[in-house]
Amino acid sequence: MENEGLRERKKRTTRGWIADVASGLFFEHGFENVTIADVAEAADVSKKTVTNYFPRKEDMFLDRQEDRLVELETRIRSRADGESVLAVMRSYQHELLETGHPLSGAIQAIEPFFRVVRQSLSLTARWREMGSEMQDRIASVLAEEVADNAQARLIGAAIGSALDTIYMIAVDRMLRGDALEDVRRDQVGVIDSAFAMLEDGIGDYGKK
Numbered sequence: 001m002e003n004e005g006l007r008e009r010k011k012r013t014t015r016g017w018i019a020d021v022a023s024g025l026f027f028e029h030g031f032e033n034v035t036i037a038d039v040a041e042a043a044d045v046s047k048k049t050v051t052n053y054f055p056r057k058e059d060m061f062l063d064r065q066e067d068r069l070v071e072l073e074t075r076i077r078s079r080a081d082g083e084s085v086l087a088v089m090r091s092y093q094h095e096l097l098e099t100g101h102p103l104s105g106a107i108q109a110i111e112p113f114f115r116v117v118r119q120s121l122s123l124t125a126r127w128r129e130m131g132s133e134m135q136d137r138i139a140s141v142l143a144e145e146v147a148d149n150a151q152a153r154l155i156g157a158a159i160g161s162a163l164d165t166i167y168m169i170a171v172d173r174m175l176r177g178d179a180l181e182d183v184r185r186d187q188v189g190v191i192d193s194a195f196a197m198l199e200d201g202i203g204d205y206g207k208k
Helices: 002-029 036-043 047-053 065-077 085-098 110-118 121-142 149-176 180-200
Strands: none
Touching: 002 036, 002 047, 002 110, 036 047, 065 085, 065 121, 085 149, 085 180, 110 121, 110 149, 121 149, 149 180
């Protein structure tokens, strides 16, 4: 067991090293101008090692996705008795914001990161695909709790879309050059508004 734990730690370290080296190259040269061979050479590993950890080049830059999915699943599964999925997801979003986590979107480093994403069609496409993966992961967990698979999918889509939108509101403001402290302050209300809408429903909003 101890050896297995050591191997897993080494794998995580290697994966993180490759992602860090690749990101540095992407920032410097642009995503489309860097090859897997370039990353392998800079990281001092073989091309096979790179592709073993990252079958898709895009995931070297967007390398937090699996951690994000695992964390969402863990939070939902480990919620307290009587605690709703929305309550635990709201709390999680506030925690990301309070700790300055990159997945809050409200960090200074998000501006150069997202400029690289938006300059690449393949990264942009992968980003959108990751949003669908998040919705699907939430739905798959909920499907174990409710008999109606359609309901699980609808709830997963609603929560996943809300989480993605909360994040992108912060990102868009950072890209516009808004002050970080203003974005962080206002995100508290964005999170609460998003989850209030999920809890209460859209209702007759917009009715004339």
